[in-house]
Amino acid sequence: MDKNALKDLQSNDRLKLKALYNLYREEFLNFGRRYNLDQGLLLDIYQDSFLALRKQALQGKLDTIDASMKTYLFGITKYKIYDQLKRNKREVPYESNLHIVNEEILEIKIEEEPQLTERQLLLRKYLKELGEKCRQVLTLFYYRGLNIKEIVEYTNYNNENVVKAQKSRCLKALRQQFKR
Amino acid sequence: MEKEMLLEKYLKGKLTIKEKQGFEILLKTDLMFRKEVEFQKDVKRVVTLEEDEAFRNVLYDFESEAQAKEQKKIFFSYKWLIVAASIILLFVLTYFFTVYQTSKIQELYSENFKPYRNVTHPITRGEEFADDKTKAFLAYTKGEYKESIELFTKLYTSGKEPYYLFYKANALIQLNRATEAIPLLQEHLRSSDVLSDKSNWYLAMSYLQIEDIEKAKRALNLVVKNKTYKTKQAKKLLDAL
Numbered sequence: 001m002d003k004n005a006l007k008d009l010q011s012n013d014r015l016k017l018k019a020l021y022n023l024y025r026e027e028f029l030n031f032g033r034r035y036n037l038d039q040g041l042l043l044d045i046y047q048d049s050f051l052a053l054r055k056q057a058l059q060g061k062l063d064t065i066d067a068s069m070k071t072y073l074f075g076i077t078k079y080k081i082y083d084q085l086k087r088n089k090r091e092v093p094y095e096s097n098l099h100i101v102n103e104e105i106l107e108i109k110i111e112e113e114p115q116l117t118e119r120q121l122l123l124r125k126y127l128k129e130l131g132e133k134c135r136q137v138l139t140l141f142y143y144r145g146l147n148i149k150e151i152v153e154y155t156n157y158n159n160e161n162v163v164k165a166q167k168s169r170c171l172k173a174l175r176q177q178f179k180r
Numbered sequence: 181m182e183k184e185m186l187l188e189k190y191l192k193g194k195l196t197i198k199e200k201q202g203f204e205i206l207l208k209t210d211l212m213f214r215k216e217v218e219f220q221k222d223v224k225r226v227v228t229l230e231e232d233e234a235f236r237n238v239l240y241d242f243e244s245e246a247q248a249k250e251q252k253k254i255f256f257s258y259k260w261l262i263v264a265a266s267i268i269l270l271f272v273l274t275y276f277f278t279v280y281q282t283s284k285i286q287e288l289y290s291e292n293f294k295p296y297r298n299v300t301h302p303i304t305r306g307e308e309f310a311d312d313k314t315k316a317f318l319a320y321t322k323g324e325y326k327e328s329i330e331l332f333t334k335l336y337t338s339g340k341e342p343y344y345l346f347y348k349a350n351a352l353i354q355l356n357r358a359t360e361a362i363p364l365l366q367e368h369l370r371s372s373d374v375l376s377d378k379s380n381w382y383l384a385m386s387y388l389q390i391e392d393i394e395k396a397k398r399a400l401n402l403v404v405k406n407k408t409y410k411t412k413q414a415k416k417l418l419d420a421l
Contacts, residue, residue, distance in 0.1 A: 014238070021242045047239045051232060116229065117222075124226045135230075142224040143231045145192050174223065 001062055005069050009057045021050060024070055028077060035081050045084065049076040052110045059145045075108035082107060126177040134170035141167060183213055190217070191224055282391065288420055289388040292413065295320075295350040296378060300343050313339075317347075325351035342371035349382060358386035377408045384414070393421055 008016040025046060032042040053073050056062050065072060116124065127135070140146045140154060148160045148167075157163045186203050189195045195203055206213050301317040310318065316331035329351045336344035345368040352361035365383045369376055380402040387396035400421075403414040 017238065018242050018245070021239065022246055025246060043243060047236065047243065050239060051235055054235065055228075055232070113225065113229070116225070120222050120226050123222050124229070127223075127226055127230065135227075138223065138227050139231060142191065142220075142227040147188070171220075171223065175219065 001065050001067065001069050001072065006057055006062060009054055009069070017054075020069075024073055027070075028074065031074065032077065032081060035085060037081065037084060041084065045077055045080045049073055049080055049110075052076050055143075058143070071105060072108065074105045076110055078105050079107040079109050122178070123174065126174050129177075130170060130173060133166065134173070137163065137167050138170055183210075183216075187213075187217060187220060191220060285388060285391050285393070288417060289385065292388070292417055293353065293385045295325075295354050296346070296375075296382070297321075298347070300347070300375075316344075320347055320351060323354075325354050329355075342368055342373035343375050345371075346373065346375045346379060346382075349379075349386075353382065353386055353389060356389065358389035361386045377406055378410075380406065381410045381414065384417075397421055 005020065008020055011017070028046050029039065029042055032045065037045075050073065053062075053069070053076060062072070067075070127138070130138075136155070137151065140151045141148075146154060148163050151157065151163045152160055155163075157166070183206065186195070186199060186206070189199060190203055207217065208214075298317050298321050301313055303314065303318055303321060312331055312335055316328050316335055319325070319328035319331060329348055332344045332348035332351070335341070336348070345364045349361040349364040349368065352358070352364070362383065365379045365386065369379045369383070380399050384396045384399035384403060387393075387399060397418060400414045400418050403409065404411055404418070
């Protein structure tokens with residue numbers, strides 16, 4: 001995958017992200033219209049797919065992918081489109097358009113996360129109450145999947161012990177909330 | 181330490197087969213460990229959800245910006261379409277108005293213009309030895325204006341009679357050469373010829389032919405002011421213009 005595009009996708013640079021979002025948007029909508037889905041639904045699919053793409057990029061899962069960013073993104077959208085079509089079929093009889101599909105693009109399945117449990121809802125509330133430092137460390141560790149050493153490189157923390165201590169404090173604070 | 185490493189790898193989905201076996205055993209035997217796994221799984225889920233939602237909001241913004249841009253584009257193309265249509269309409273209206281005006285002026289012109297009849301040199305039928313003057317007025321009377329113009333030019337050069345200018349101008353107007361007639365009539369006006377009081381009327385006719393309404397009006401006003409020739413007709417024509 002194009003290293004520069006991947007770097008842009010992993011960044012927090014709003015302009016770069018927006019440029020990437022707009023880069024494939026029009027073409028996706030043209031691609032998606034062949035499936036007889038309305039624009040609103042297609043835009044939802046595009047946003048979900050773009051989000052999934054970025055998440056994978058942030059978690060380092062795209063570093064070894066050979067496919068271009070566009071092919072990969074369209075692969076995700078294709079899976080989601082099919083998923084939507086299956087759902088529609090249940091409600092309305094749907095004449096399949098699948099034979100006109102561009103075969104070059106392979107479906108890429110992204111697992112959908114289940115609804116939050118009650119415990120997780122509570123945890124979410126407690127998490128919001130934690131300070132910005134906690135949120136940063138926890139996000140880097142759990143969302144980005146960075147290890148302690150990588151977090152030191154990514155942030156202003158002096159060494160691994162400080163990061164470790166910070167992370168432990170944050171988790172402890174969350175645990176204590178439950179015990180109250 | 182070992183447990184912590186296993187948990188971290190588990191959360192990242194990076195456990196080897198062997199590690200996975202050890203992990204499963206721990207889950208079954210170590211209640212504290214199982215609780216910690218559940219807890220950190222929940223933390224991961226919630227942190228992920230928070231991040232996703234934050235980024236989803238960013239994407240919503242991108243989308244509404246993209247749509248606003250599209251709307252603007254559509255509006256602009258519509259706007260230009262309207263502007264273009266207006267310009268075309270204006271041209272079409274101007275064209276038809278001009279055509280209408282022109283035909284109206286031409287109508288007035290042909291209604292009013294008649295070459296001044298020859299009163300200067302009465303032609304006697306059967307004149308055998310016609311001189312240039314007779315030939316000129318004969319041609320003029322017969323409507324052979326081209327020929328009469330040549331002869332009047334020649335006669336004016338030698339004879340300097342101002343009425344030659346006047347008749348030549350009339351012939352020119354008749355041949356739709358009003359621009360050539362105008363200076364002759366102006367010159368004629370400056371002379372004290374008996375026909376001078378008619379020159380303004382024919383000047384007006386010349387201007388009407390070339391559709392110079394303002395100058396035509398000015399000449400007509402002079403005709404009205406003089407009160408000697410075509411006063412009534414000039415008034416009527418002024419009203420029509």
